[in-house]
Amino acid sequence: MRFLLLLLLILHLSHSSAAGAISEHRALMAVKSYITDDPRSYLSNWNATTPLCSFTGVTCDYTGRHVTSIDLTNFTLSGTLSPSFAHLRFLQNLSVAANQLSGPIPKELSALSDLRYHNLSNNVFNGSFPTQLSQLKNLQVLDLYNNNMTGELPVSVTELPNLRHLDLAGNYFTGHIPSSYGLWEHLEYLAVSGNELGGKIPPEIGNLTKLQQLYIGYYNTFEGGLPREIGNLSELVIFDAANFTLTGVIPPEIGKLQKLDTLFLYYNLLSGYLAAELGTLKSLKYMDLSDNILTGEIPESFAELRNLTLLQLFRNNLQGQIPEIIGEWPELEVLQLWENKFTGSIPQKLGSNKKLQMFGLSWNQLTGTIPPVVGNLTSLTHILLSHNKLTGKIPASVCNLSSLNVLDFMKNRLSGTIPYCIGNLSSSLSHIDLQDNNIHGKLPENFVKHCKLQSFRINNNHVEGLLPRSLGNCKDLHLLDVGKNKLHDTFPFWLGNLDQLQVLILRSNRFYGQVNSSDIAVSFTHLHAIDLSHNNFSGYLPTNFFENLHAIKEGDGKKVEPEYMKDELADGRVYYVQGLSFTIKGFEIEFQELLTSWMVIDFSNNQFLGEIPKTLGELHSLIVLNLSHNCLKGSIPSSFGDLSKLESLDLSSNKLRGKIPMELNNLGFLEVLNLSHNYLVGPIPQGKQFDTFTNDSYTGNLGLWGLPLSKGRDNDEKTPAKFDRDDDDDDADELNWKFSILMGYGCGLVLGLSMGYIVFTTGKPWWFIRSYVRVQQRFAKWYRTKLLR
Numbered sequence: 001m002r003f004l005l006l007l008l009l010i011l012h013l014s015h016s017s018a019a020g021a022i023s024e025h026r027a028l029m030a031v032k033s034y035i036t037d038d039p040r041s042y043l044s045n046w047n048a049t050t051p052l053c054s055f056t057g058v059t060c061d062y063t064g065r066h067v068t069s070i071d072l073t074n075f076t077l078s079g080t081l082s083p084s085f086a087h088l089r090f091l092q093n094l095s096v097a098a099n100q101l102s103g104p105i106p107k108e109l110s111a112l113s114d115l116r117y118h119n120l121s122n123n124v125f126n127g128s129f130p131t132q133l134s135q136l137k138n139l140q141v142l143d144l145y146n147n148n149m150t151g152e153l154p155v156s157v158t159e160l161p162n163l164r165h166l167d168l169a170g171n172y173f174t175g176h177i178p179s180s181y182g183l184w185e186h187l188e189y190l191a192v193s194g195n196e197l198g199g200k201i202p203p204e205i206g207n208l209t210k211l212q213q214l215y216i217g218y219y220n221t222f223e224g225g226l227p228r229e230i231g232n233l234s235e236l237v238i239f240d241a242a243n244f245t246l247t248g249v250i251p252p253e254i255g256k257l258q259k260l261d262t263l264f265l266y267y268n269l270l271s272g273y274l275a276a277e278l279g280t281l282k283s284l285k286y287m288d289l290s291d292n293i294l295t296g297e298i299p300e301s302f303a304e305l306r307n308l309t310l311l312q313l314f315r316n317n318l319q320g321q322i323p324e325i326i327g328e329w330p331e332l333e334v335l336q337l338w339e340n341k342f343t344g345s346i347p348q349k350l351g352s353n354k355k356l357q358m359f360g361l362s363w364n365q366l367t368g369t370i371p372p373v374v375g376n377l378t379s380l381t382h383i384l385l386s387h388n389k390l391t392g393k394i395p396a397s398v399c400n401l402s403s404l405n406v407l408d409f410m411k412n413r414l415s416g417t418i419p420y421c422i423g424n425l426s427s428s429l430s431h432i433d434l435q436d437n438n439i440h441g442k443l444p445e446n447f448v449k450h451c452k453l454q455s456f457r458i459n460n461n462h463v464e465g466l467l468p469r470s471l472g473n474c475k476d477l478h479l480l481d482v483g484k485n486k487l488h489d490t491f492p493f494w495l496g497n498l499d500q501l502q503v504l505i506l507r508s509n510r511f512y513g514q515v516n517s518s519d520i521a522v523s524f525t526h527l528h529a530i531d532l533s534h535n536n537f538s539g540y541l542p543t544n545f546f547e548n549l550h551a552i553k554e555g556d557g558k559k560v561e562p563e564y565m566k567d568e569l570a571d572g573r574v575y576y577v578q579g580l581s582f583t584i585k586g587f588e589i590e591f592q593e594l595l596t597s598w599m600v601i602d603f604s605n606n607q608f609l610g611e612i613p614k615t616l617g618e619l620h621s622l623i624v625l626n627l628s629h630n631c632l633k634g635s636i637p638s639s640f641g642d643l644s645k646l647e648s649l650d651l652s653s654n655k656l657r658g659k660i661p662m663e664l665n666n667l668g669f670l671e672v673l674n675l676s677h678n679y680l681v682g683p684i685p686q687g688k689q690f691d692t693f694t695n696d697s698y699t700g701n702l703g704l705w706g707l708p709l710s711k712g713r714d715n716d717e718k719t720p721a722k723f724d725r726d727d728d729d730d731d732a733d734e735l736n737w738k739f740s741i742l743m744g745y746g747c748g749l750v751l752g753l754s755m756g757y758i759v760f761t762t763g764k765p766w767w768f769i770r771s772y773v774r775v776q777q778r779f780a781k782w783y784r785t786k787l788l789r
């Protein structure tokens with residue numbers, strides 16, 4: 001009897017545990033049935049014969065009976081979440097992160113009373129947050145980052161007493177941050193960034209005294225600035241309130257955050273002075289306050305920020321001296337202070353910092369010299385000092401910067417010669433920009449064998465002598481601008497091997513000799529902008545040369561979107577080619593950025609002889625052609641009628657004879673025509689574009705008749721400027737009329753007289769990749785979906 005009872009008991013026990021297991025087994029099979037796609041077959045062993053605890057991604061407790069953890073992270077699953085999860089009563093960890101799961105979060109999950117860790121991030125769950133989940137009293141981590149959740153920020157979550165980590169960032173939550181969010185005692189991590197939140201940031205947030213990380217920026221539009229109570233978050237380590245039109249001043253109470261390591265307030269509308277209290281943040285490593293409207297000087301208290309690794313204050317209205325002490329900070333790697341109003345000199349002690357990698361002081365009013373100690377900064381990859389008032393020589397010590405990638409000293413008052421040794425650096429250096437200085441002497445001749453140079457710009461200096469033949473080692477060179485100097489050399493055919501060369505500017509030098517060459521191997525296949533004007537070139541126009549300009553011939557016949565000419569730097573950032581200038585209609589115009597579809601040939605003001613080759617008519621993508629002020633004879637080739645993109649044609653001051661070919665009337669985009677001072681005869685074509693040209697186009701051709709005598713000088717309204725501007729630079733307005741150069745592309749060519757610096761469109765440099773993966777990478781997918789709306 002006792003035996004029987006025992007047997008019954010055993011049977012009962014085994015049956016009930018088996019029943020329990022089966023029900024969890026069944027629950028998981030139900031979970032699987034909600035998965036519509038499992039391309040990598042991660043769930044293939046979730047079947048009737050495999051024991052529950054051997055299911056991929058499933059972990060059981062020590063008895064082997066109950067599922068305690070399910071981890072389906074990055075399984076590339078599609079489908080929805082099954083309410084049957086509710087039967088897994090022992091579940092503590094549930095991660096379905098990084099899949100393509102959609103639909104609502106089932107309210108049945110509220111039955112998982114043991115759940116501690118719940119990661120739903122990086123999916124497309126939608127709907128509002130189910131209030132029932134406030135029953136998950138053991139929940140410590142809730143990660144909903146990067147989903148499609150809508151509605152107000154959930155208030156119910158404040159009833160989760162053990163919550164430490166709450167990530168609601170990268171969704172479509174609306175409304176404001178509830179003041180009850182200040183009630184959590186244990187919260188260490190709060191992210192609500194990248195939603196559509198508004199209203200005021202509640203001061204109650206200052207009650208989260210355990211908080212270590214706070215993310216509130218990006219896409220939100222909070223009003224009223226940062227509450228002073230932020231200063232009560234004494235455990236805060238990371239504070240990111242970047243990019244959400246934050247106004248007001250930086251509250252001095254931030255100085256109380258003694259554990260703060262990262263302070264990101266960039267891309268806001270913060271005004272006022274840099275609070276001296278910021279200098280008390282002794283743990284600070286990364287401070288980015290760039291892109292605000294901060295004024296005043298860098299406070300002396302900043303001297304204490306000895307652990308700073310990154311300091312970005314660019315694009316503010318800061319003034320005064322750059323504190324000398326910055327040069328001594330031992331950890332500094334990135335210093336970007338460009339586009340402010342700093343005066344005084346570059347810190348002389350910079351050289352003591354061996355770690356500095358990026359040093360950007362462009363667009364300030366700095367004076368004095370470039371201190372030779374920069375040569376001690378052997379980790380430096382970028383030295384950006386353009387648009388200041390620096391004087392003196394380029395220190396030879398720059399040649400010690402063996403990691404240097406970009407050297408930009410454009411628009412200063414530097415004199416002396418270019419250090420000869422700079423050619424040695426060209427195995428790392430990709431950009432040298434010395435445009436608009438007072439540099440003289442010869443160009444260095446020793447560009448190394450595997451030269452990495454992509455652009456070399458020395459326009460508007462006083463350099464003389466020859467163009468270094470060793471530039472031919474720089475196979476990546478695509479921009480060479482040596483205009484406005486005193487170079488005395490023949491045409492550099494040897495550059496023809498550089499098949500990346502896109503822009504060649506030799507303007508206003510003393511180049512001489514023929515450009516025509518019998519060397520058929522020479523081919524400037526990618527060249528699309530060439531300016532030889534104001535030199536002493538002679539001989540016939542180079543027919544071979546024109547025939548090999550494939551970029552201009554075929555151009556964008558492929559109908560690709562024209563793009564700004566840019567270079568990828570070694571670190572993945574983008575360097576836009578800026579501040580190049582060309583002469584159009586007698587004006588020298590500086591281009592803020594240069595489009596690859598900008599096709600120009602300027603051979604003007606030389607001594608070219610002979611006839612204009614007919615083959616020029618094959619350069620179908622040409623936009624500007626200037627052959628003026630030469631000794632060209634013969635007639636205007638009728639093939640010019642094929643230059644269908646031409647907008648500016650200047651053949652003035654030559655010895656051209658014959659009639660104006662009627663074919664020119666095909667040039668529907670022609671806006672500037674100058675045929676003056678030739679020996680042209682016959683009728684001026686009528687109609688179309690020709691109705692817009694004035695007398696000036698034809699003067700000095702006594703044989704022409706039918707002149708548009710009635711036309712005034714300024715008839716430009718007749719040619720609608722289809723030029724599409726999208727910035728609000730007033731300077732550019734008056735230049736508008738000169739072009740419709742890119743009409744037909746519907747794409748803005750910004751003709752600014754301003755701005756010629758490196759733009760980092762990717763904005764935040766590698767810190768985002770290295771130390772700040774969350775924002776850069778985690779937002780990636782979400783940017784796509786969200787920005788396309």
Ligand SMILES: *[C@@H]1O[C@H](CO)[C@@H](O)[C@H](O)[C@H]1NC(C)=O
Nearest residue numbers: 043044045046047048049050
């Ligand atoms: C269950 O999955 C295992 C492992 O993939 C497999 O060997 C077994 O054949 C499957 N059983 C059934 C009934 O599909």
Ligand SMILES: *[C@@H]1O[C@H](CO)[C@@H](O)[C@H](O)[C@H]1NC(C)=O
Nearest residue numbers: 059068069070092093116117
């Ligand atoms: C749940 O996850 C946490 C952290 O990932 C881990 O420490 C813990 O052991 C897991 N618990 C179970 C039951 O798997």
Ligand SMILES: *[C@@H]1O[C@H](CO)[C@@H](O)[C@H](O)[C@H]1NC(C)=O
Nearest residue numbers: 040073074075076097098122
């Ligand atoms: C996701 O899985 C794929 C393929 O197994 C892998 O290449 C990728 O690195 C994983 N992603 C993450 C974030 O773990």
Ligand SMILES: *[C@@H]1O[C@H](CO)[C@@H](O)[C@H](O)[C@H]1NC(C)=O
Nearest residue numbers: 097098119121122141143165
């Ligand atoms: C959630 O999962 C993602 C993987 O997509 C991971 O990067 C993240 O750190 C997890 N969240 C938490 C709080 O552990």
Ligand SMILES: *[C@@H]1O[C@H](CO)[C@@H](O)[C@H](O)[C@H]1NC(C)=O
Nearest residue numbers: 102103104125126127128150
């Ligand atoms: C959630 O997304 C699905 C399709 O992805 C859609 O049918 C449904 O209406 C959405 N629900 C909400 C609440 O937006």
Ligand SMILES: *[C@@H]1O[C@H](CO)[C@@H](O)[C@H](O)[C@H]1NC(C)=O
Nearest residue numbers: 102124126148172785786789
């Ligand atoms: C997520 O939401 C965005 C914006 O509402 C929508 O365009 C997108 O289709 C949604 N994705 C899914 C999978 O529902």
Ligand SMILES: *[C@@H]1O[C@H](CO)[C@@H](O)[C@H](O)[C@H]1NC(C)=O
Nearest residue numbers: 182183203204205206207229
């Ligand atoms: C929370 O903060 C508010 C405002 O800062 C304060 O008035 C309130 O007393 C605080 N509540 C608690 C529970 O500390």
Ligand SMILES: *[C@@H]1O[C@H](CO)[C@@H](O)[C@H](O)[C@H]1NC(C)=O
Nearest residue numbers: 218219242243266267763764
């Ligand atoms: C700021 O956020 C906008 C979207 O609101 C985004 O397009 C832009 O790239 C962000 N800028 C920076 C500097 O983070």
Ligand SMILES: *[C@@H]1O[C@H](CO)[C@@H](O)[C@H](O)[C@H]1NC(C)=O
Nearest residue numbers: 206227228229230231232253
């Ligand atoms: C919180 O911040 C406010 C404003 O700065 C301050 O008046 C108050 O004393 C602080 N509370 C605590 C507990 O530090």
Ligand SMILES: *[C@@H]1O[C@H](CO)[C@@H](O)[C@H](O)[C@H]1NC(C)=O
Nearest residue numbers: 281282283284306307308331
């Ligand atoms: C500065 O950094 C060093 C090394 O990371 C650390 O030991 C030191 O405590 C930091 N100083 C302060 C004031 O936080």
Ligand SMILES: *[C@@H]1O[C@H](CO)[C@@H](O)[C@H](O)[C@H]1NC(C)=O
Nearest residue numbers: 348349350351352353373376
């Ligand atoms: C630059 O380096 C030299 C030699 O290494 C050293 O003597 C000098 O003190 C350094 N200059 C600075 C400012 O650190």
Ligand SMILES: *[C@@H]1O[C@H](CO)[C@@H](O)[C@H](O)[C@H]1NC(C)=O
Nearest residue numbers: 372373375376396397399400
């Ligand atoms: C550059 O390096 C050389 C050799 O390493 C050294 O002798 C010289 O002092 C350095 N120049 C400067 C200015 O640091």
